[in-house]
Amino acid sequence: MPYNVQEKAFVKTIKKIIKGFKPEQPSLLPALHAIQDELGYIPKESTALVAQAFNISVAEVHAVLQFYAHYRTQPPAKIQISLCQAEACLALQAKQLTEYIQNQLNCSLGEKRADNLVQLDKVYCLGLCTHGPVGQINQKTYVQLTPKSFNQIINELLP
Numbered sequence: 407m408p409y410n411v412q413e414k415a416f417v418k419t420i421k422k423i424i425k426g427f428k429p430e431q432p433s434l435l436p437a438l439h440a441i442q443d444e445l446g447y448i449p450k451e452s453t454a455l456v457a458q459a460f461n462i463s464v465a466e467v468h469a470v471l472q473f474y475a476h477y478r479t480q481p482p483a484k485i486q487i488s489l490c491q492a493e494a495c496l497a498l499q500a501k502q503l504t505e506y507i508q509n510q511l512n513c514s515l516g517e518k519r520a521d522n523l524v525q526l527d528k529v530y531c532l533g534l535c536t537h538g539p540v541g542q543i544n545q546k547t548y549v550q551l552t553p554k555s556f557n558q559i560i561n562e563l564l565p
Contacts (some may be wrong), residue, residue: 419444420452423461434460436471438477447478483525485563488542490516492531495538503539506553
């Protein structure tokens with residue numbers, strides 16, 4: 407399959423990353439983390455390259471990418487928001503906050519907004535159960551989120 411110029415760039419990057427791992431199946435998860443850390447996501451077109459490098463099938467790579475919610479196969483949105491939906495946060499009004507945020511951003515939980523600027527995801531426990539509702543915005547954790555505090559944070563990030 408011929409690659410376009412942009413694809414060649416990520417192929418070189420992936421090959422460089424993969425060289426740092428043993429060519430065996432147990433190296434797959436750390437290698438995928440390294441690829442995503444470098445590129446921001448794991449291109450779907452790279453699964454054959456990854457599978458070959460670790461002597462596994464393309465189906466196994468796809469299964470890992472589907473099973474683990476952490477891995478992204480599409481470029482991430484500029485603003486990534488993860489909201490805790492675990493019981494402790496729900497008891498502290500996380501459901502109401504989530505509904506508010508979805509309405510404010512015109513983006514449903516588990517989706518990317520049409521303009522690809524915002525992605526809203528659910529997580530189950532960020533380890534701050536007594537400080538809920540808890541969320542992460544671009545990997546920074548916020549506790550005791552309210553509609554007002556959320557608006558202050560998001561207004562600084564939105565164009």
